[in-house]
Amino acid sequence: MSQPEPALRGGVGTGIGSMPGTDPREAAAVINGELDLAHLVELPNRGAGADMIGRMAAVLVDLPMDAGTWGYRLAARGSAISRRSRDFLRADLDAVEELWDTAGFRGTRRPFKIQVCGPFTVSASVELRAGHKVLRDRGAWHDVVASTAEGLRELVGDVTRRLGADVVVQLDEPMIGQVIDGAVRPLTRFDTIPAVPVADVAESLRGVVEQIGRPTIVHSCAAPRWDLIDRLRGVAWSLDVTSPTTADLDGIGSLIDRGDVLVAGVVPTLGDRDLRAEIVATRLAALTDRIGLDRKVLSQNVIVSPTCGLSGATPAWARTALGLCAAAGELLAADPTAL
DSSP states (O other): OOOOOOSSSSSSSBBBBBOSSSHHHHHHHHHHHSSEEEEBBBBBGOOTTSHHHHHHHGGGGSSSEETTTEEEEEEESSSOOOOOOHHHHHHHHHHHHHHHHHOOTTTSSSSEEEHHHOHHHHHHHOTTTSBEEEEEEEHHHHHHHHHHHHHHHHOOOOOOOHHOOOOEEEETTTTTTHHHHOOOOSSSSSSSSOOOHHHHHHHHHHHHHHHSOOEEEEEEEESOOOOHHHHHHHHHEEEEOSSSOHHHHHHHHHHHHOOEEEEEEEOOOSOTTOOOOOHHHHHHHHHHHHTTTTTTTHHEEEEESSSSSSSOOHHHHHHHHHHHHHHHHHHHOOOGOOO
């Protein structure tokens, strides 16, 4: 009997998470129609409670959130934003469950990716009830780490029950570099926010990964933090690789050499009518050539994605971009040496 394909493998395309529009069924149809590694939709254009931070009001356990003109804040009890966020998440899950039932995917262990905001970006973005950022209080951000892990564990269980899918988890950490460097903007110049040592960040994220027990991707659209990536092994890293520096080339080589997966952000988020899947695949082949890697890693350790989320794209380009990722992934899987 042949072994099933791993949930997280190279030679496929995926999206980052966010999409344009406000209709979860329409977005789910595009995502699942274009991608082999489909993902749960995020539709931030629906407003508060639907963006990356707002979704965490539906994920965090025992840490209620509220919102106002200032942004998001931890609250003493559930709020309208928490209910709104849960409603959005339920609608998004219902949409993909209905689609999988119709397509016959349910129970097939087809891979499916869910994304949530990572605990450090949450802690750098959300205020405590006292009025300063969660990240300023070491005990508070530890609580967010623990709550994220528990909430993710529950969400993975819900998605598994609904879809019978082989679930992949993505942690979105766009602010991770600022957290490590102590560069998160405080609410006032007197409200300093200390840096979190990279070793502490790695240890905390490792704990989240171990608790959820699923293949995990860490995504950041900012400059790669190779000091963190080197410490946090055994996960995939989703990075923009369109203009790699020498340090980036060295880091990518090390990441792939140790057997981890690179989710290569190469397809632009705002459109390029002349771009073709062959061009995308050839650029990735050229990247491995520059590093000195055998091109076979493209079929084993490289997933193709947009450079970041697609919420700011037109619906037409969002569909095209995902299709390009999928088609380029197929080219990598077929014969990367021929590119």
